[in-house]
Amino acid sequence: MVLLRSLRWFFLLFTFGQLNEQYVRATWPLLNCSAIKLLGLFPDSVNTSERSELVIHSSAMFKAAVILSQQYNITIDEQFIGWEAVQTDGKAINAVSSTCHAISTSNIVGIVGPVLSRESPIIASFGERVGIPVISFGATDPDLSDRNAYPVFYRTVPSDYAAASAIVQLFIRFNWTSCTIIYQSDAYGSGGLKVLTQAFIDNDVIVATT
Known part of the structure; x- marks a missing residue:
């Protein structure tokens, strides 16, 4: 019974705390x-x-x-x-x-x-x-x-170097030796392609096609 009463008080305190937080929450600053x-x-x-x-x-x-x-x-x-x-x-x-x-x-x-x-x-x-x-x-x-x-x-x-390093480690872990790279044709894709291709070459993974 004491435990149930304590839980009720805790619930009320938590509810009022949440309501109070809503009222004091900051608004977006004006331009x-x-x-x-x-x-x-x-x-x-x-x-x-x-x-x-x-x-x-x-x-x-x-x-x-x-x-x-x-x-x-x-x-x-x-x-x-x-x-x-x-x-x-x-x-x-x-x-x-x-x-x-x-x-x-x-x-x-x-x-x-x-x-x-x-x-x-x-x-x-x-x-x-x-x-x-x-x-x-x-x-x-x-x-x-x-x-x-x-x-x-x-x-x-992080730059694409971090992603390329993680992908290479995955290939090493599963002993994969070749791949085909599919990338989107823009600065994001071409930059990632360059880094990933070099990372594969440095670790003896063959890039079959792109």
Whole structure:
């Protein structure tokens, strides 16, 4: 009986705790909350109403990071960090155009994105030219690891070298000696093909066809 009563009290405390959490949960920061901003580049098309899960999740994390920076009093020149987000349609030219417009109209101090490897080289080069760091959360092209070519580019995901190494270890584990590589015809696919082919050659695995 005592145990049952304790469980009831625990359930009530947990329920009120959850309700209280809902009321104190922070809302997304406003676009005009600060003159100093991070620019987020996301790949969804501006001509569609559907948003992919990737964009929904990544943009939510982007805004959540801004909220956390404000809650922990992280400032630049004694100002909180704001945000601005644009959609690039997954095209490098759109990414550059949107970035140029944002930088010309706002005080952008950093770029988060783009997610795609085909967009990243030109944005990384642009960031170097204007002195703004670029941090991608999805670009895996190994060439982007070249610090001489892309000194202001960073990423939160490993390059294709890590995936290639894991695949080679799988071949070694099962004594597979040849393969056919199927890849998508863009910067992401060709970059992965180059790294994986070299990894196979270094470990005496025959690439029959691609």
